[in-house]
Amino acid sequence: GPSGAIRVTQRMETTIPGIGAAGDCVETWHRILQRPVYLPLGTTAHKQGRVAGENAVGGERSFAGSVGSQTVKVFELAIARTGLCEAEARTAGFDPVTIEIETWDHKAYYPGAHKLRIRVTGDRRTGRLLGAQILGHWRSEVSKRIDVFAAALFHGMGVEDLNDLDLSYTPPFSSPWDPVQMGAQAWMSAVKTGADKSFTADRPTNLEKGTQHESP
Numbered sequence: 001g002p003s004g005a006i007r008v009t010q011r012m013e014t015t016i017p018g019i020g021a022a023g024d025c026v027e028t029w030h031r032i033l034q035r036p037v038y039l040p041l042g043t044t045a046h047k048q049g050r051v052a053g054e055n056a057v058g059g060e061r062s063f064a065g066s067v068g069s070q071t072v073k074v075f076e077l078a079i080a081r082t083g084l085c086e087a088e089a090r091t092a093g094f095d096p097v098t099i100e101i102e103t104w105d106h107k108a109y110y111p112g113a114h115k116l117r118i119r120v121t122g123d124r125r126t127g128r129l130l131g132a133q134i135l136g137h138w139r140s141e142v143s144k145r146i147d148v149f150a151a152a153l154f155h156g157m158g159v160e161d162l163n164d165l166d167l168s169y170t171p172p173f174s175s176p177w178d179p180v181q182m183g184a185q186a187w188m189s190a191v192k193t194g195a196d197k198s199f200t201a202d203r204p205t206n207l208e209k210g211t212q213h214e215s216p
């Protein structure tokens with residue numbers, strides 16, 4: 001394919017009959033962009049490998065696609081993303097609105113609370129969730145929260161729908177409205193009042209250059 005990685009079908013078949021491929025050597029189907037991108041991750045490699053293996057022995061499995069969920073720990077910080085950032089969404093033809101909030105990871109009266117920073121991007125025209133990024137303390141359930149966004153993205157949910165999710169709550173871990181839902185509410189409010197900020201990057205993003213993954 002154009003990225004230099006092997007072009008495969010969603011059944012993980014190459015153009016050579018009887019030869020399948022999966023993992024870091026192939027292009028990955030992106031569910032939101034609806035096209036192949038280069039997105040080499042262990043999470044996708046495992047799913048693709050299972051599809052390729054099952055089909056190699058007569059199965060009928062299709063790789064459902066990736067939404068680009070990634071998380072890293074840097075000393076005390078956890079950083080995570082899923083879906084598209086504003087610049088990627090704009091390039092893909094959406095009409096993105098992005099908000100950023102800072103909120104406590106759990107009830108501030110319970111010891112050990114840290115601030116979380118969350119960005120939410122959605123499409124102004126349809127209200128569809130397009131992506132999210134979270135930065136916070138590594139014990140602030142950053143991964144759990146990006147995975148809520150990832151599950152919503154996988155199923156094409158609207159930003160507003162996040163408010164209806166029955167997410168768990170107890171003061172040491174969250175608030176009755178989880179920070180994910182506070183982000184959704186801030187997004188709705190920004191769209192209604194026209195107070196959205198722009199986070200468009202000046203430089204092309206990794207996805208625009210063909211990868212979301214410059215280093216592990």
Ligand SMILES: Cc1cc2nc3c(=O)[nH]c(=O)nc-3n(C[C@H](O)[C@H](O)[C@H](O)COP(=O)(O)OP(=O)(O)OC[C@H]3O[C@@H](n4cnc5c(N)ncnc54)[C@H](O)[C@@H]3O)c2cc1C
Pocket residue numbers: 022023024025040041042043044045216
């Ligand atoms: C340091 C690091 C950290 C990472 N952290 C994460 C993470 O946190 N989350 C995440 O999702 N992804 C992470 N990744 C990416 C993830 O590891 C890869 O996307 C994934 O391992 C790709 O799987 P693969 O099977 O395609 O390739 P590989 O895991 O690279 O497996 C390829 C295998 O083929 C073998 N091989 C190569 N040439 C030959 C040959 N000629 N003959 C026989 N065997 C051969 C290699 O020895 C290797 O064992 C990380 C990668 C690195 C390097």
